[in-house]
Amino acid sequence: MGKYIIEGQRKLRGEIDVQGSKNSALPILAATVLCKGVSVIHNCPRLLDIAATINILEHLGCKVKREGSTVIVDSTDITRYDIPENLMHEMRSSIIFLGAVLGRLGKANISTPGGCEIGLRPINLHLDAMEKFGVELEEGHGRLEFTAKNGLKAATITLSFPSVGATENIILAASTAVGTTVIINAAREPEISDLADFLNGCGARISGAGESTVVIEGVKSLSGTEHTVIPDRIAAATYMGAAAITQGSVTLRNIIPSHLGSVISVFEEMGCDISINGRNLTLVAPSRLQRVKTIRTMPYPGFPTDLQAPVMALTSVAKGTSVIIETIFENRFKHVGQLARLGAKIMVDGRTAVVEGVDRLTGAEVVSPDLRGGCALVLAGLSAKGTTVVDAINHIDRGYDGLEDVLSSMGANIKRVE
Numbered sequence: 001m002g003k004y005i006i007e008g009q010r011k012l013r014g015e016i017d018v019q020g021s022k023n024s025a026l027p028i029l030a031a032t033v034l035c036k037g038v039s040v041i042h043n044c045p046r047l048l049d050i051a052a053t054i055n056i057l058e059h060l061g062c063k064v065k066r067e068g069s070t071v072i073v074d075s076t077d078i079t080r081y082d083i084p085e086n087l088m089h090e091m092r093s094s095i096i097f098l099g100a101v102l103g104r105l106g107k108a109n110i111s112t113p114g115g116c117e118i119g120l121r122p123i124n125l126h127l128d129a130m131e132k133f134g135v136e137l138e139e140g141h142g143r144l145e146f147t148a149k150n151g152l153k154a155a156t157i158t159l160s161f162p163s164v165g166a167t168e169n170i171i172l173a174a175s176t177a178v179g180t181t182v183i184i185n186a187a188r189e190p191e192i193s194d195l196a197d198f199l200n201g202c203g204a205r206i207s208g209a210g211e212s213t214v215v216i217e218g219v220k221s222l223s224g225t226e227h228t229v230i231p232d233r234i235a236a237a238t239y240m241g242a243a244a245i246t247q248g249s250v251t252l253r254n255i256i257p258s259h260l261g262s263v264i265s266v267f268e269e270m271g272c273d274i275s276i277n278g279r280n281l282t283l284v285a286p287s288r289l290q291r292v293k294t295i296r297t298m299p300y301p302g303f304p305t306d307l308q309a310p311v312m313a314l315t316s317v318a319k320g321t322s323v324i325i326e327t328i329f330e331n332r333f334k335h336v337g338q339l340a341r342l343g344a345k346i347m348v349d350g351r352t353a354v355v356e357g358v359d360r361l362t363g364a365e366v367v368s369p370d371l372r373g374g375c376a377l378v379l380a381g382l383s384a385k386g387t388t389v390v391d392a393i394n395h396i397d398r399g400y401d402g403l404e405d406v407l408s409s410m411g412a413n414i415k416r417v418e
Protein backbone atom coordinates (compact mmCIF):
# COMPACT_ATOMS: atom_id res chain seq x y z
CA MET A 1 0.00 0.00 0.00
CA GLY A 2 1.50 3.35 -1.02
CA LYS A 3 1.71 6.43 1.14
CA TYR A 4 2.18 10.18 0.65
CA ILE A 5 4.84 12.16 2.55
CA ILE A 6 3.76 15.81 2.67
CA GLU A 7 5.77 18.80 3.97
CA GLY A 8 3.07 21.35 4.80
CA GLN A 9 2.76 25.16 4.86
CA ARG A 10 3.68 25.82 1.23
CA LYS A 11 1.47 28.28 -0.64
CA LEU A 12 0.08 26.50 -3.74
CA ARG A 13 -0.33 28.31 -7.04
CA GLY A 14 -0.86 27.07 -10.57
CA GLU A 15 -2.94 26.47 -13.67
CA ILE A 16 -4.24 22.94 -14.10
CA ASP A 17 -6.30 20.87 -16.49
CA VAL A 18 -8.87 18.85 -14.54
CA GLN A 19 -9.23 15.11 -15.23
CA GLY A 20 -12.29 13.57 -16.85
CA SER A 21 -15.11 12.65 -14.49
CA LYS A 22 -14.74 9.26 -12.79
CA ASN A 23 -18.48 9.13 -12.06
CA SER A 24 -19.29 9.83 -15.69
CA ALA A 25 -16.67 7.58 -17.32
CA LEU A 26 -17.73 4.54 -15.24
CA PRO A 27 -21.40 4.37 -16.35
CA ILE A 28 -20.44 5.35 -19.92
CA LEU A 29 -17.93 2.47 -20.14
CA ALA A 30 -20.60 0.12 -18.74
CA ALA A 31 -23.05 1.49 -21.33
CA THR A 32 -20.79 0.31 -24.19
CA VAL A 33 -22.06 -3.23 -23.41
CA LEU A 34 -25.39 -2.12 -24.89
CA CYS A 35 -23.75 -1.14 -28.18
CA LYS A 36 -23.06 -3.53 -31.06
CA GLY A 37 -19.94 -1.84 -32.38
CA VAL A 38 -16.93 0.29 -31.44
CA SER A 39 -17.11 3.21 -28.99
CA VAL A 40 -14.30 5.75 -28.59
CA ILE A 41 -14.36 7.44 -25.17
CA HIS A 42 -12.07 10.48 -24.79
CA ASN A 43 -10.95 12.18 -21.52
CA CYS A 44 -11.03 8.93 -19.56
CA PRO A 45 -8.96 9.38 -16.37
CA ARG A 46 -6.37 6.77 -15.33
CA LEU A 47 -7.97 5.41 -12.14
CA LEU A 48 -8.16 2.06 -10.34
CA ASP A 49 -11.96 2.12 -10.74
CA ILE A 50 -11.61 2.63 -14.50
CA ALA A 51 -9.13 -0.26 -14.70
CA ALA A 52 -11.59 -2.44 -12.75
CA THR A 53 -14.37 -1.47 -15.17
CA ILE A 54 -12.18 -2.38 -18.15
CA ASN A 55 -11.49 -5.78 -16.53
CA ILE A 56 -15.24 -6.40 -16.34
CA LEU A 57 -15.75 -5.30 -19.98
CA GLU A 58 -13.03 -7.73 -21.13
CA HIS A 59 -14.53 -10.52 -19.01
CA LEU A 60 -17.88 -9.98 -20.79
CA GLY A 61 -16.22 -10.32 -24.19
CA CYS A 62 -15.40 -6.73 -25.16
CA LYS A 63 -12.08 -5.82 -26.76
CA VAL A 64 -10.67 -2.75 -24.96
CA LYS A 65 -7.58 -0.67 -25.61
CA ARG A 66 -6.35 2.57 -24.13
CA GLU A 67 -4.50 5.24 -26.13
CA GLY A 68 -3.52 7.97 -23.69
CA SER A 69 -6.74 9.35 -22.20
CA THR A 70 -8.84 7.64 -24.89
CA VAL A 71 -10.41 4.22 -24.28
CA ILE A 72 -11.67 2.28 -27.30
CA VAL A 73 -14.26 -0.45 -26.64
CA ASP A 74 -15.35 -2.97 -29.28
CA SER A 75 -18.48 -4.58 -27.81
CA THR A 76 -19.62 -6.32 -31.01
CA ASP A 77 -19.43 -9.76 -29.40
CA ILE A 78 -20.60 -10.05 -25.81
CA THR A 79 -20.07 -13.65 -24.78
CA ARG A 80 -21.00 -13.68 -21.07
CA TYR A 81 -23.61 -12.22 -18.76
CA ASP A 82 -21.98 -13.02 -15.41
CA ILE A 83 -19.66 -10.79 -13.37
CA PRO A 84 -17.51 -12.86 -10.97
CA GLU A 85 -17.18 -12.06 -7.27
CA ASN A 86 -13.60 -10.81 -7.50
CA LEU A 87 -14.40 -8.32 -10.27
CA MET A 88 -17.60 -7.15 -8.53
CA HIS A 89 -15.67 -6.44 -5.34
CA GLU A 90 -12.83 -4.60 -7.08
CA MET A 91 -15.24 -1.72 -7.47
CA ARG A 92 -18.36 -0.77 -5.50
CA SER A 93 -20.15 0.77 -8.41
CA SER A 94 -19.96 -2.38 -10.59
CA ILE A 95 -23.73 -2.61 -9.99
CA ILE A 96 -23.91 -0.14 -12.90
CA PHE A 97 -23.30 -3.07 -15.28
CA LEU A 98 -26.68 -4.58 -14.36
CA GLY A 99 -28.85 -2.45 -16.63
CA ALA A 100 -26.46 -2.68 -19.57
CA VAL A 101 -25.96 -6.48 -19.42
CA LEU A 102 -29.71 -7.04 -18.99
CA GLY A 103 -30.45 -4.67 -21.86
CA ARG A 104 -28.05 -6.47 -24.18
CA LEU A 105 -28.56 -10.13 -23.20
CA GLY A 106 -31.81 -10.32 -21.20
CA LYS A 107 -29.86 -12.06 -18.43
CA ALA A 108 -27.38 -11.00 -15.74
CA ASN A 109 -25.63 -12.79 -12.91
CA ILE A 110 -23.83 -10.62 -10.37
CA SER A 111 -22.85 -10.84 -6.72
CA THR A 112 -24.39 -8.58 -4.12
CA PRO A 113 -22.04 -5.57 -4.26
CA GLY A 114 -21.57 -5.56 -0.49
CA GLY A 115 -21.12 -2.39 1.55
CA CYS A 116 -18.09 -0.17 1.44
CA GLU A 117 -16.22 2.29 3.62
CA ILE A 118 -18.96 4.93 3.54
CA GLY A 119 -22.05 2.85 4.10
CA LEU A 120 -24.09 -0.26 3.34
CA ARG A 121 -24.76 0.85 -0.25
CA PRO A 122 -28.11 -1.01 -0.55
CA ILE A 123 -29.42 -1.69 -4.08
CA ASN A 124 -33.16 -2.03 -3.36
CA LEU A 125 -34.01 0.84 -5.72
CA HIS A 126 -32.09 -0.91 -8.52
CA LEU A 127 -33.82 -4.26 -7.87
CA ASP A 128 -37.33 -2.78 -7.61
CA ALA A 129 -36.77 -0.96 -10.91
CA MET A 130 -35.55 -4.09 -12.72
CA GLU A 131 -38.65 -5.98 -11.55
CA LYS A 132 -40.80 -3.22 -13.05
CA PHE A 133 -39.13 -4.00 -16.40
CA GLY A 134 -40.46 -7.58 -16.06
CA VAL A 135 -37.15 -9.02 -14.87
CA GLU A 136 -37.25 -12.08 -12.57
CA LEU A 137 -34.70 -12.22 -9.76
CA GLU A 138 -33.32 -15.26 -7.94
CA GLU A 139 -31.07 -14.66 -4.93
CA GLY A 140 -28.78 -17.13 -3.21
CA HIS A 141 -25.21 -17.72 -1.99
CA GLY A 142 -24.39 -14.03 -2.40
CA ARG A 143 -25.32 -14.11 -6.07
CA LEU A 144 -28.20 -12.41 -7.92
CA GLU A 145 -29.54 -14.08 -11.09
CA PHE A 146 -31.71 -11.81 -13.28
CA THR A 147 -33.78 -13.12 -16.19
CA ALA A 148 -35.98 -11.15 -18.59
CA LYS A 149 -37.77 -14.11 -20.25
CA ASN A 150 -39.66 -11.96 -22.72
CA GLY A 151 -37.13 -9.14 -22.95
CA LEU A 152 -37.34 -5.84 -21.05
CA LYS A 153 -40.72 -4.06 -21.04
CA ALA A 154 -40.82 -0.27 -20.57
CA ALA A 155 -42.26 1.02 -17.27
CA THR A 156 -42.98 4.21 -15.34
CA ILE A 157 -40.70 4.22 -12.31
CA THR A 158 -40.89 6.62 -9.38
CA LEU A 159 -37.75 6.64 -7.24
CA SER A 160 -38.28 7.17 -3.49
CA PHE A 161 -34.80 8.76 -3.47
CA PRO A 162 -33.04 10.34 -6.48
CA SER A 163 -30.35 7.63 -6.51
CA VAL A 164 -27.58 8.30 -9.06
CA GLY A 165 -26.81 4.64 -9.71
CA ALA A 166 -30.44 3.55 -9.85
CA THR A 167 -31.24 6.37 -12.31
CA GLU A 168 -28.30 5.26 -14.48
CA ASN A 169 -29.30 1.58 -14.37
CA ILE A 170 -32.89 2.41 -15.34
CA ILE A 171 -31.71 4.58 -18.27
CA LEU A 172 -29.43 1.75 -19.42
CA ALA A 173 -32.10 -0.96 -19.16
CA ALA A 174 -34.74 1.27 -20.80
CA SER A 175 -32.64 2.30 -23.81
CA THR A 176 -33.44 -0.91 -25.74
CA ALA A 177 -36.59 -1.97 -23.83
CA VAL A 178 -39.89 -2.28 -25.72
CA GLY A 179 -41.89 0.92 -25.22
CA THR A 180 -41.32 4.23 -23.45
CA THR A 181 -39.98 4.38 -19.90
CA VAL A 182 -40.53 7.37 -17.60
CA ILE A 183 -38.38 7.97 -14.50
CA ILE A 184 -39.94 10.23 -11.86
CA ASN A 185 -37.71 11.76 -9.16
CA ALA A 186 -34.58 10.89 -11.17
CA ALA A 187 -31.14 12.00 -9.98
CA ARG A 188 -30.10 15.26 -11.70
CA GLU A 189 -26.29 14.94 -11.45
CA PRO A 190 -24.34 16.16 -14.53
CA GLU A 191 -22.99 12.62 -14.93
CA ILE A 192 -26.54 11.45 -15.73
CA SER A 193 -26.74 14.00 -18.58
CA ASP A 194 -23.32 12.90 -19.84
CA LEU A 195 -24.45 9.24 -19.89
CA ALA A 196 -27.61 10.22 -21.79
CA ASP A 197 -25.55 12.25 -24.29
CA PHE A 198 -23.35 9.19 -24.90
CA LEU A 199 -26.34 6.86 -25.34
CA ASN A 200 -28.16 9.32 -27.64
CA GLY A 201 -24.96 9.42 -29.70
CA CYS A 202 -25.34 5.63 -30.01
CA GLY A 203 -28.90 5.99 -31.27
CA ALA A 204 -30.90 6.01 -28.02
CA ARG A 205 -33.88 8.33 -27.56
CA ILE A 206 -33.50 9.87 -24.08
CA SER A 207 -34.96 13.24 -23.11
CA GLY A 208 -35.02 15.17 -19.82
CA ALA A 209 -31.72 13.81 -18.45
CA GLY A 210 -30.50 16.22 -15.75
CA GLU A 211 -34.09 16.96 -14.75
CA SER A 212 -36.30 15.07 -12.28
CA THR A 213 -38.36 13.41 -15.02
CA VAL A 214 -36.51 11.45 -17.71
CA VAL A 215 -38.22 9.84 -20.72
CA ILE A 216 -36.54 6.98 -22.60
CA GLU A 217 -38.11 5.71 -25.82
CA GLY A 218 -36.74 2.17 -26.33
CA VAL A 219 -34.99 1.52 -29.66
CA LYS A 220 -34.16 -1.81 -31.31
CA SER A 221 -30.39 -1.61 -30.98
CA LEU A 222 -27.51 0.79 -30.39
CA SER A 223 -24.31 1.33 -32.37
CA GLY A 224 -21.02 2.66 -30.97
CA THR A 225 -20.11 6.36 -31.00
CA GLU A 226 -17.30 8.80 -30.16
CA HIS A 227 -17.72 10.76 -26.90
CA THR A 228 -15.71 13.06 -24.64
CA VAL A 229 -16.32 12.65 -20.89
CA ILE A 230 -17.16 15.83 -18.94
CA PRO A 231 -14.57 17.24 -16.50
CA ASP A 232 -14.59 15.86 -12.94
CA ARG A 233 -16.37 18.44 -10.76
CA ILE A 234 -15.24 16.74 -7.54
CA ALA A 235 -11.58 16.69 -8.61
CA ALA A 236 -11.94 20.35 -9.68
CA ALA A 237 -13.24 21.34 -6.23
CA THR A 238 -10.49 19.29 -4.56
CA TYR A 239 -7.83 21.39 -6.31
CA MET A 240 -9.73 24.57 -5.41
CA GLY A 241 -9.45 23.28 -1.83
CA ALA A 242 -5.68 22.77 -2.14
CA ALA A 243 -5.23 26.45 -3.10
CA ALA A 244 -7.76 27.63 -0.51
CA ILE A 245 -6.18 25.80 2.45
CA THR A 246 -2.66 27.10 1.64
CA GLN A 247 -3.60 30.78 1.08
CA GLY A 248 -2.72 30.26 -2.59
CA SER A 249 -4.48 30.57 -5.93
CA VAL A 250 -5.37 28.27 -8.81
CA THR A 251 -6.82 28.50 -12.31
CA LEU A 252 -8.76 25.43 -13.44
CA ARG A 253 -8.83 25.13 -17.23
CA ASN A 254 -11.65 23.59 -19.25
CA ILE A 255 -14.16 22.84 -16.51
CA ILE A 256 -17.95 23.40 -16.53
CA PRO A 257 -18.54 26.10 -13.88
CA SER A 258 -22.31 25.50 -13.80
CA HIS A 259 -21.57 22.03 -12.33
CA LEU A 260 -19.99 23.74 -9.31
CA GLY A 261 -22.77 26.15 -8.33
CA SER A 262 -23.32 25.08 -4.72
CA VAL A 263 -19.58 24.48 -4.27
CA ILE A 264 -18.59 27.98 -5.42
CA SER A 265 -20.97 29.57 -2.91
CA VAL A 266 -19.34 27.59 -0.06
CA PHE A 267 -15.82 28.63 -1.13
CA GLU A 268 -16.99 32.26 -1.36
CA GLU A 269 -18.49 32.01 2.14
CA MET A 270 -15.03 30.88 3.30
CA GLY A 271 -13.64 34.12 1.89
CA CYS A 272 -12.25 32.89 -1.44
CA ASP A 273 -12.40 35.20 -4.45
CA ILE A 274 -13.66 33.22 -7.47
CA SER A 275 -13.82 34.47 -11.05
CA ILE A 276 -15.12 32.58 -14.05
CA ASN A 277 -14.05 33.14 -17.63
CA GLY A 278 -15.82 30.77 -20.01
CA ARG A 279 -14.66 27.27 -19.04
CA ASN A 280 -11.87 28.58 -16.78
CA LEU A 281 -12.26 29.26 -13.05
CA THR A 282 -9.74 31.18 -10.93
CA LEU A 283 -9.73 31.00 -7.13
CA VAL A 284 -7.70 33.35 -4.92
CA ALA A 285 -7.65 32.35 -1.26
CA PRO A 286 -7.89 34.79 1.68
CA SER A 287 -5.06 34.98 4.24
CA ARG A 288 -7.36 33.03 6.61
CA LEU A 289 -10.42 30.97 5.63
CA GLN A 290 -13.69 31.91 7.32
CA ARG A 291 -16.03 29.28 8.84
CA VAL A 292 -19.07 28.07 6.91
CA LYS A 293 -22.19 28.42 9.07
CA THR A 294 -23.87 25.24 7.80
CA ILE A 295 -23.13 22.76 5.01
CA ARG A 296 -25.81 20.15 4.31
CA THR A 297 -24.95 17.55 1.67
CA MET A 298 -27.81 17.09 -0.83
CA PRO A 299 -28.52 15.48 -4.20
CA TYR A 300 -27.45 17.66 -7.14
CA PRO A 301 -27.66 20.62 -7.50
CA GLY A 302 -27.16 20.75 -3.71
CA PHE A 303 -23.76 20.53 -2.03
CA PRO A 304 -22.20 17.17 -3.10
CA THR A 305 -21.57 14.51 -0.46
CA ASP A 306 -18.27 13.68 -2.21
CA LEU A 307 -16.92 17.09 -1.14
CA GLN A 308 -18.02 16.80 2.51
CA ALA A 309 -14.68 15.40 3.65
CA PRO A 310 -12.40 17.72 1.62
CA VAL A 311 -14.35 20.80 2.75
CA MET A 312 -14.26 19.58 6.36
CA ALA A 313 -10.46 19.76 6.14
CA LEU A 314 -10.77 23.39 5.04
CA THR A 315 -13.16 24.29 7.88
CA SER A 316 -10.79 22.65 10.40
CA VAL A 317 -8.36 25.58 9.97
CA ALA A 318 -10.98 28.29 9.30
CA LYS A 319 -11.72 31.16 11.69
CA GLY A 320 -14.84 30.18 13.66
CA THR A 321 -17.06 27.10 13.98
CA SER A 322 -18.71 25.30 11.03
CA VAL A 323 -21.55 22.77 11.07
CA ILE A 324 -21.53 19.97 8.48
CA ILE A 325 -24.54 17.68 8.04
CA GLU A 326 -24.12 14.52 5.93
CA THR A 327 -27.60 13.57 4.69
CA ILE A 328 -26.65 11.10 1.91
CA PHE A 329 -24.49 8.34 3.41
CA GLU A 330 -24.82 6.93 6.91
CA ASN A 331 -21.14 6.35 7.59
CA ARG A 332 -19.17 9.09 5.92
CA PHE A 333 -17.33 10.69 8.86
CA LYS A 334 -14.46 8.19 9.13
CA HIS A 335 -11.96 10.93 8.26
CA VAL A 336 -12.88 12.85 11.46
CA GLY A 337 -10.68 10.71 13.73
CA GLN A 338 -7.75 11.05 11.34
CA LEU A 339 -8.18 14.83 11.04
CA ALA A 340 -8.17 14.96 14.87
CA ARG A 341 -4.71 13.33 14.83
CA LEU A 342 -3.56 16.40 12.90
CA GLY A 343 -5.03 18.68 15.59
CA ALA A 344 -8.52 19.31 14.20
CA LYS A 345 -11.28 19.95 16.76
CA ILE A 346 -14.39 18.15 15.49
CA MET A 347 -17.38 16.84 17.43
CA VAL A 348 -19.70 14.33 15.71
CA ASP A 349 -23.27 13.61 16.73
CA GLY A 350 -24.99 11.21 14.30
CA ARG A 351 -24.91 12.82 10.86
CA THR A 352 -23.80 16.22 12.16
CA ALA A 353 -20.16 17.32 12.61
CA VAL A 354 -19.31 20.55 14.48
CA VAL A 355 -15.88 21.80 13.39
CA GLU A 356 -14.16 24.39 15.61
CA GLY A 357 -11.47 25.96 13.44
CA VAL A 358 -7.92 25.95 14.88
CA ASP A 359 -5.05 28.28 14.00
CA ARG A 360 -2.71 25.52 12.97
CA LEU A 361 -2.70 21.79 12.24
CA THR A 362 0.46 19.79 12.94
CA GLY A 363 1.77 16.93 10.80
CA ALA A 364 1.28 13.30 11.88
CA GLU A 365 0.87 9.78 10.49
CA VAL A 366 -2.71 9.20 9.28
CA VAL A 367 -4.53 6.53 7.24
CA SER A 368 -7.00 7.12 4.37
CA PRO A 369 -10.36 5.63 5.42
CA ASP A 370 -11.86 5.95 1.91
CA LEU A 371 -11.45 7.88 -1.35
CA ARG A 372 -12.67 11.34 -0.36
CA GLY A 373 -11.61 11.00 3.27
CA GLY A 374 -8.10 10.34 1.99
CA CYS A 375 -8.27 13.57 0.03
CA ALA A 376 -9.30 15.46 3.13
CA LEU A 377 -6.15 14.19 4.87
CA VAL A 378 -3.96 15.29 1.95
CA LEU A 379 -5.49 18.80 2.01
CA ALA A 380 -4.98 18.98 5.78
CA GLY A 381 -1.38 17.83 5.35
CA LEU A 382 -0.73 20.61 2.83
CA SER A 383 -1.72 23.09 5.55
CA ALA A 384 -0.17 21.39 8.60
CA LYS A 385 3.13 22.45 10.20
CA GLY A 386 5.75 19.77 9.59
CA THR A 387 5.48 16.36 7.95
CA THR A 388 2.24 14.44 7.36
CA VAL A 389 2.27 10.81 6.20
CA VAL A 390 -0.98 9.66 4.56
CA ASP A 391 -1.16 5.87 4.34
CA ALA A 392 -3.46 3.56 2.32
CA ILE A 393 -3.51 5.95 -0.63
CA ASN A 394 -4.80 3.14 -2.89
CA HIS A 395 -8.20 4.56 -1.89
CA ILE A 396 -7.18 7.89 -3.43
CA ASP A 397 -5.92 6.19 -6.61
CA ARG A 398 -9.48 4.97 -7.19
CA GLY A 399 -10.65 8.50 -7.96
CA TYR A 400 -7.72 10.84 -8.66
CA ASP A 401 -5.48 10.65 -11.72
CA GLY A 402 -2.00 11.59 -10.49
CA LEU A 403 -3.01 13.66 -7.44
CA GLU A 404 0.61 14.09 -6.33
CA ASP A 405 1.69 15.27 -9.79
CA VAL A 406 -1.04 17.92 -9.95
CA LEU A 407 -0.30 19.17 -6.41
CA SER A 408 3.46 19.17 -7.09
CA SER A 409 2.83 21.27 -10.23
CA MET A 410 1.17 23.78 -7.88
CA GLY A 411 4.27 23.87 -5.64
CA ALA A 412 3.38 21.24 -3.03
CA ASN A 413 6.11 19.15 -1.42
CA ILE A 414 4.40 15.73 -1.73
CA LYS A 415 6.13 12.41 -2.42
CA ARG A 416 4.58 9.00 -3.09
CA VAL A 417 6.39 6.04 -1.50
CA GLU A 418 5.24 2.46 -2.16
Ligand code: EPZ
Binds near residue numbers: 024093187306330
Ligand atom coordinates in the same frame (compact mmCIF):
# COMPACT_ATOMS: atom_id res chain seq x y z
C1 EPZ B 1 -22.87 7.76 -6.80
O1 EPZ B 1 -22.97 6.64 -5.94
C2 EPZ B 1 -21.40 8.12 -6.83
N1 EPZ B 1 -20.63 7.02 -7.40
C3 EPZ B 1 -20.90 8.44 -5.43
O2 EPZ B 1 -19.54 8.86 -5.54
C4 EPZ B 1 -21.72 9.62 -4.89
O3 EPZ B 1 -21.32 9.89 -3.56
C5 EPZ B 1 -23.21 9.25 -4.92
O4 EPZ B 1 -23.60 8.88 -6.26
C6 EPZ B 1 -24.10 10.40 -4.48
O5 EPZ B 1 -23.87 11.51 -5.29
C7 EPZ B 1 -20.61 6.85 -8.75
O6 EPZ B 1 -21.24 7.59 -9.49
C8 EPZ B 1 -19.77 5.72 -9.27
P1 EPZ B 1 -26.78 6.87 -4.74
P2 EPZ B 1 -24.38 5.82 -5.84
O7 EPZ B 1 -27.39 5.63 -5.32
O8 EPZ B 1 -24.99 5.75 -7.18
C9 EPZ B 1 -29.02 5.13 -0.93
C10 EPZ B 1 -17.26 8.89 -4.98
O9 EPZ B 1 -16.64 9.23 -3.96
N2 EPZ B 1 -29.49 4.06 -1.84
O10 EPZ B 1 -27.22 8.20 -5.22
O11 EPZ B 1 -24.11 4.56 -5.10
C11 EPZ B 1 -27.52 4.98 -0.66
O12 EPZ B 1 -27.29 4.05 0.39
C12 EPZ B 1 -18.53 8.07 -4.86
O13 EPZ B 1 -16.92 9.18 -6.17
C13 EPZ B 1 -30.47 3.18 -1.37
O14 EPZ B 1 -30.92 3.27 -0.23
O15 EPZ B 1 -25.19 6.81 -4.91
C14 EPZ B 1 -27.11 6.36 -0.27
O16 EPZ B 1 -27.43 6.57 1.09
C15 EPZ B 1 -18.87 7.74 -3.42
N3 EPZ B 1 -30.91 2.19 -2.19
C16 EPZ B 1 -28.01 7.25 -1.14
O17 EPZ B 1 -29.10 6.40 -1.57
C17 EPZ B 1 -30.44 2.06 -3.48
O18 EPZ B 1 -30.90 1.14 -4.20
C18 EPZ B 1 -27.31 7.82 -2.37
O19 EPZ B 1 -26.90 6.74 -3.14
C19 EPZ B 1 -29.46 2.97 -3.94
C20 EPZ B 1 -29.00 3.97 -3.11
